[in-house]
Amino acid sequence: MRSSHLRRAALAGLSLSTALLAACQPGTAAAPSPSTSPAPAPAAPVADLLARGEYLVRVAGCNDCHTAGYAERQGDVPKAQWLTGSAPLGYFGPWGTTYATNLRLRMQELDEAQWLEYSANLHTRPIMPDFSVRAMSEEDRRAIHRFIRSLGPAGTRAPDALPPGQTPPPPYLALVLPPAPAGAPPAAAEPR
Numbered sequence: 487m488r489s490s491h492l493r494r495a496a497l498a499g500l501s502l503s504t505a506l507l508a509a510c511q512p513g514t515a516a517a518p519s520p521s522t523s524p525a526p527a528p529a530a531p532v533a534d535l536l537a538r539g540e541y542l543v544r545v546a547g548c549n550d551c552h553t554a555g556y557a558e559r560q561g562d563v564p565k566a567q568w569l570t571g572s573a574p575l576g577y578f579g580p581w582g583t584t585y586a587t588n589l590r591l592r593m594q595e596l597d598e599a600q601w602l603e604y605s606a607n608l609h610t611r612p613i614m615p616d617f618s619v620r621a622m623s624e625e626d627r628r629a630i631h632r633f634i635r636s637l638g639p640a641g642t643r644a645p646d647a648l649p650p651g652q653t654p655p656p657p658y659l660a661l662v663l664p665p666a667p668a669g670a671p672p673a674a675a676e677p678r
């Protein structure tokens with residue numbers, strides 16, 4: 487067909503002129519033609535990422551706090567209930583009382599790019615080990631996001647955190663610390 491010939495010729499011309507343009511840029515390497523350009527590092531196959539995400543959630547302790555009853559049942563909780571939050575259990579300490587977030591709902595609000603940015607700089611109140619998430623590789627954080635999203639939304643939002651000094655309704659886990667030494671920074675009351 488004549489029109490498809492023309493279209494192909496036009497496309498070839500376009501990629502040629504793009505290559506020429508790139509070759510003329512001072513200090514930049516000539517753009518390799520599309521056929522020879524190295525493929526970007528292939529993302530791990532989806533099934534691998536999901537399996538890795540599940541494994542990480544299982545062994546990195548996410549379920550211990552974010553899945554109600556997980557520790558009590560020695561991890562014998564169906565995946566359908568995973569990561570729907572710690573409520574009604576609260577975590578009480580000098581920071582107030584926090585409730586492990588419902589990650590099944592939270593992940594629905596964040597696309598992969600947003601999650602990668604957010605999790606790389608994650609700062610929450612205690613008792614969340616935000617430092618562990620920050621220390622994870624990007625691929626591990628991607629796998630966690632894929633896996634949690636694959637479970638779909640479930641459950642209800644965690645209760646809001648309570649301010650320091652307010653005794654929460656039971657059940658709660660209390661961390662009793664010695665008084666902070668003079669000059670010590672105050673316990674974080676708000677996520678940064």
Ligand code: HEC
Binds near residue numbers: 585618647
């Ligand atoms: C020791 C208990 C504990 C463990 C283990 C834990 N979390 Fe948390 N997590 C919490 C609590 C409590 C909060 C709420 C913190 C707050 O209110 O600031 C939280 C908050 C978070 C948030 C912030 C949610 C938001 O509101 O945006 C993310 C993300 C998160 N956890 C992911 C994880 C992942 C992933 C793991 C496993 C690697 C994990 N958590 C392990 C207790 C825990």
